[in-house]
Amino acid sequence: MRLEYFQMIDRFVRVDAGERVARAVCTVPKESPVFEGHFPGYPLMPGVLLIECMAQTTGWLVSALTGFTGLPALAGVKEGKIRGAVFPGDELEFEGKVVHEGSGYAIGEAKGWRKGTPICDATLTYRIIPYPSPELRAGLWDWAERINFPAKEFAK
């Protein structure tokens, strides 16, 4: 997890296209410039970054289910809840489930846990937009490999 680069996921531990579920894990870094401001002397994982963790976990799954034909851009967060404080060094697990694949959009439900305790959940809307450049799509394969996401199995 590299907060300042928005690399939220360390690795996927489950990707099940049939069940439309993906699970990912990550460890909150012990140090990050983010914690210098949030908050001075009291490093606390910002809630918006937990939303981002859920969005990335579910977003990769949306990409896979749509064959990597477009970029899932987060367009809506409903019923977003931050249920507990997350601190440097915490080990987190996130699950994303795609509940509806529409035409040009998808709806997901996501949750996060720390050692089995729920820390966050939300319903997420994605607008699926054309890749702004071929380079971005091509770069996904290396990125996917780094986080153990079987992207090439899904690519159309």
Added chain:
Amino acid sequence: MSTTFDKVAEIIAETCDIPRENIKPESHAINDLEIDSLDFLDIAFAIDKAFGIKLPLEQWTQEVNDGKATTDQYFVLKNLCERIDELIAAKGA
């Protein structure tokens, strides 16, 4: 038994907080009801679920962008309901 329009109007009223009496078959979702594209995604999701269909939004957008269709054909509510009825009929065929 409620009509397709009744259901769609209920969905729009609930999703966008628009008074039900302001939603008419002749209303244009964008021009008259001022529903933006993000709210329309919520409406599309609710319609997809309620009717068990998949509104082909990408195809419609492409047709409008290519000048092959007008927004009236898809976003005036009575026309939208006709499209929904067609999709329901195609599903059952």
